[in-house]
Amino acid sequence: MILCLVEPGELSQEALAFARRLGPVRAFSIDAGEAYAPGAWAAGIVQLIERDSPAAVVAAASDRGAEVMAHAAARLGLPLAANVVSAEDGEPMRVVRQRWGGSLLEEATLSAPVKLLTVAQHAVAAEPGGEEVETFVPRLNEDDLRVRVVRREEAEPGTISLGDARVVVAGGRGVGSAEGFGVLQELADALGGAVGGSRVVTNLGWRPHADQIGQTGLRIGPDLYIACGISGAIQHWVGCKGAKTILAINKDKDAPIVQRADYAVIGDLHEVVPAIVAALRTPGAG
Amino acid sequence: MNVLVCVKRVPETGARISLTPDAQAVDDAYLGHTISPHEECAVEEALRIAAAHGGSATVLALGPPAAAEQLRGALAMGIDSAILLETDGSDWDPESSAAVIAEAARGRKFDLLLFGNESADSGGYQVGIRVAYALGLPAVTGAKGIELADGVAYVRRAAGAGWEIFETPLPAVITVREGINLPRYPSLPGRLKAKKAELATSTAQAPAGGLEKVRLSVPQDETTPVVVLGEGAAAAPRVVEVLREIGVA
Numbered sequence: 001m002i003l004c005l006v007e008p009g010e011l012s013q014e015a016l017a018f019a020r021r022l023g024p025v026r027a028f029s030i031d032a033g034e035a036y037a038p039g040a041w042a043a044g045i046v047q048l049i050e051r052d053s054p055a056a057v058v059a060a061a062s063d064r065g066a067e068v069m070a071h072a073a074a075r076l077g078l079p080l081a082a083n084v085v086s087a088e089d090g091e092p093m094r095v096v097r098q099r100w101g102g103s104l105l106e107e108a109t110l111s112a113p114v115k116l117l118t119v120a121q122h123a124v125a126a127e128p129g130g131e132e133v134e135t136f137v138p139r140l141n142e143d144d145l146r147v148r149v150v151r152r153e154e155a156e157p158g159t160i161s162l163g164d165a166r167v168v169v170a171g172g173r174g175v176g177s178a179e180g181f182g183v184l185q186e187l188a189d190a191l192g193g194a195v196g197g198s199r200v201v202t203n204l205g206w207r208p209h210a211d212q213i214g215q216t217g218l219r220i221g222p223d224l225y226i227a228c229g230i231s232g233a234i235q236h237w238v239g240c241k242g243a244k245t246i247l248a249i250n251k252d253k254d255a256p257i258v259q260r261a262d263y264a265v266i267g268d269l270h271e272v273v274p275a276i277v278a279a280l281r282t283p284g285a286g
Numbered sequence: 287m288n289v290l291v292c293v294k295r296v297p298e299t300g301a302r303i304s305l306t307p308d309a310q311a312v313d314d315a316y317l318g319h320t321i322s323p324h325e326e327c328a329v330e331e332a333l334r335i336a337a338a339h340g341g342s343a344t345v346l347a348l349g350p351p352a353a354a355e356q357l358r359g360a361l362a363m364g365i366d367s368a369i370l371l372e373t374d375g376s377d378w379d380p381e382s383s384a385a386v387i388a389e390a391a392r393g394r395k396f397d398l399l400l401f402g403n404e405s406a407d408s409g410g411y412q413v414g415i416r417v418a419y420a421l422g423l424p425a426v427t428g429a430k431g432i433e434l435a436d437g438v439a440y441v442r443r444a445a446g447a448g449w450e451i452f453e454t455p456l457p458a459v460i461t462v463r464e465g466i467n468l469p470r471y472p473s474l475p476g477r478l479k480a481k482k483a484e485l486a487t488s489t490a491q492a493p494a495g496g497l498e499k500v501r502l503s504v505p506q507d508e509t510t511p512v513v514v515l516g517e518g519a520a521a522a523p524r525v526v527e528v529l530r531e532i533g534v535a
Contacts, residue, residue, distance in 0.1 A: 036450065038425075061411070063443065067427050070412035074419035079381055079496030082411045092498075099408055099502065103303055104312070106408075107500040118411070146424040147454045150440075155447030163446060167534050191534055199323075202465065209430070209465030210444055215406070216323045216464040224534045234299065241507065245532050247525070248512075258512060263528055267518035275519035279526045280535055 001026055003054040005045070005068070006133050009164075010221070011060035013126035015119040019058040020129060022089055026052065027131040032138055036064070037148035042071030044138035049076070049114055055089070056115035069118050078112045083120040098123070101215030101238040122221035122242025160194045162211065166223045167193030170213055170240070171201060174229015174251065174269055178206040183273045184228055190280045196220070198230050214239035228269040232257025249273065287339035287434065290391055291332040291400040292346045292414075293321040293360060295353040296407045309501040311377070312407070321356050323464040324402030329360045330469040331432060331462055332400050339434060341397070342366040346390060348383055350375035354485055361480035362472030368483065371490040377408065379495035384416030386490045392421060398439070401461045403428055418459035425459040426452045430466050 004019040006012045006027045019025045028048060032040035045057060045068060057072070059065035061083050073080035081087075083098040085105065092109040098120045099106050110117075138144075155161065162168060169188040171181055181195060188195045197207040199214050213220055215235040221242030228249045230236060237260065240246065248261035249269045258264045265272050297314035304313045321329075329345065336343040345360040346369040347353040357368040371390055378386075391399060399421075401414035411427075418425035430449075431442030434456070441452040441460060454460075472480070515524040529535035 038427075063428055063445070066411040067415070070415040070427075071419075071425070073412060074384075074416045079379065080410070080412055081497055083409060094500075100299065100303065100312075100406065101409060102505070103299070104305075105503045105505050107503070109498045109500060111496045111498070147426055147452055147458075149450045150453040151451040152445070153449040153451070159447045161447035191529070193534075203468075212465065224529070224532060234303065247515075247528070253514075260507065260509070261512050262510065263513050263515050263525075265515050265517070265521040265525060267521065271519045272521065272525075275522035276525050279522040280529070 001052065001054050003028060003048055003052060003057045005029070005057070005059035005065060007060070007062060007064060009062070010126060011062045011065070011121055014122065014124045015058055015060040015065070016129055016131065017127040018084075018119045018124045020127075022056055022058070022087060025129070025131055026054070027133045028136050029133055030138060031135050032140060035148045035150065037145050038064070038067050038071050039144040039147060040138060040140050041068040042075055043140055043144045044136050045069070045072040046075050047138050048136055054114060056093075056117060058117050058119060061118040061120055066118050069116055073116050076114070078114060078116055079110060080116040080118070081108065081110050082118045084117045085120050085123040087117065101235065102241070103234045103238050121219040160192070162194045162196050162213070162218055162220060165194035167191040167226070168196050168213070168220055168222045168224070168243070169193055169226045169228065170196040170198065170230060171228045171269070172198040172230030172236075173200045175201065175206065180270070181206065183270065183277070186277050187226065187273050190277055191224075193222070198236050227257050227261070228273060230257055231255045232260060287335055287341040287397050288395055289332040289336050289341065289343045289398045289400060290346060290394070290396040291325075291328045291343065291360070291365070292387060293325040293329065293356055293402070294405045294407070295319050295347060295349045295356045296322060296405065303504060305502055305504065309503065310499070311502070319352070319355060321359070322402050322406035324404065324462055326469045327464050327466050328400040328402050328462040329363055329365065330467045333364050333470075334467065335398065335432070335434065336366075344369060344396075346371070346387065348378070348387055348490060349373055357485055358480040358483065359472065361483050362476040363470055364476060368485045370485045370487045372487055373490050373492070376492070377499055378492050379497040380408075380410040380412045380416060381495035381497070382492040384413045384420060385493050387413065388417045388420035390488075391417065397457045399423070399457070399459045401459065403461045403463045414459050414461040423457055423459050424454045425461070426454050427461040429460050429462045432460060432466070
């Protein structure tokens with residue numbers, strides 16, 4: 001039996017789809033009070049392992065999933081295979097996991113009485129399954145609550161987070177300036193999407209760092225990714241390759257992003273993007 | 287406030303990564319080496335915290351003798367002292383790395399241990415947390431901001447489009463994400479000083495771990511040929527057609 005940690009959002013649906021391939025799944029969430037405390041969630045995972053003796057525990061490699069599984073592994077003195085994309089049950093278990101943010105794969109063996117795994121973001125397609133999710137309330141001690149969330153700062157109402165957006169319009173060096181992102185924002189607004197950037201533009205201060213898509217920023221999996229003036233170095237590609245469709249707008253037809261995209265427009269984004277916005281506003285166009 | 291910051295020497299990969307013939311490692315024969323952007327920011331954060339609150343900043347690397355280059359890089363930025371736990375250069379699993387780093391940190395009086403959120407190469411997301419447990423310390427991950435108050439730290443982490451602020455008692459382990467600060471460039475006097483600095487070097491043997499690498503491979507992304515929709519502004523109507531086909535417009 002495989003235990004799978006479920007949090008709100010798409011990533012846990014991917015983790016569930018992954019877990020089902022390993023065996024019958026029991027889905028659970030942790031209720032350890034209002035304030036998130038990683039130690040409390042880890043205590044819950046450890047107690048569930050003691051209660052259910054699962055063959056494996058699986059969680060999404062989300063911020064919380066990656067964190068609480070590492071806590072649980074440290075508490076149990078067990079290995080943890082992070083960012084796994086596939087696994088074959090057995091003793092030892094054979095896993096394939098991402099390295100370098102997904103630009104390399106590692107085949108590895110995992111030897112442990114309970115296999116602990118996190119599932120790489122956007123590497124496995126979510127499939128409907130319909131498991132009941134058990135809400136588990138762990139017994140806690142003081143140490144479990146040493147680290148906890150004491151305050152939240154919510155985004156402006158109506159803000160679409162990059163991680164949740166169905167459409168992401170992102171810019172790279174080719175945008176040329178912070179102001180240059182204005183047209184990208186217009187396109188994003190027209191499509192109900194969000195704006196992101198490459199590492200170059202967040203390092204140059206044209207966009208806040210939280211908008212960075214790539215190995216050291218966000219990994220996203222929108223329905224559509226529009227890459228404007230981004231060349232597509234590996235460290236960026238691993239952040240956006242989870243998108244279902246990629247449209248590249250670039251002056252250079254040989255740029256790596258153009259070669260790997262589904263669709264491309266060759267040209268200056270400062271001409272192409274406003275033209276797309278205008279065409280979207282024309283009723284009946286296309 | 288004495289701060290320890292842990293870094294890892296990794297190859298500086300470019301547009302393509304190639305592997306050694308035995309598929310055990312990245313072929314770094316023609317590559318320079320670096321530390322991950324998260325760790326560069328952790329080094330910078332260690333410097334700022336030690337400067338603001340008094341105390342020293344120490345950098346530690348577990349790796350081959352050549353990792354001295356990365357330690358000297360941190361010293362050149364202004365870190366006070368460096369510890370090299372020398373290995374034969376083979377890949378260690380996260381349990382082994384954490385055990386040896388914790389052993390080296392034990393007994394030294396650090397108020398704060400900083401790590402990158404994950405290493406650039408193996409990306410196991412766990413060494414910092416395992417070190418915390420080995421030392422009986424609390425751990426916070428994904429820090430994009432650290433504020434220190436009397437015996438506690440407030441750590442800011444991105445949550446969707448908003449933020450979560452964690453509180454942890456000190457001493458603690460905190461893992462840092464790129465964007466928390468803008469790392470400084472080493473000064474020339476800093477570099478000269480770093481060149482001559484003594485590194486506290488000891489030899490480290492890998493304890494057994496449960497995750498064992500078999501081989502590496504380069505993933506083959508499905509490559510369907512790109513459909514070029516046109517050139518310049520003239521392509522716009524065709525783009526809108528495609529957006530409607532895939533249901534986003």
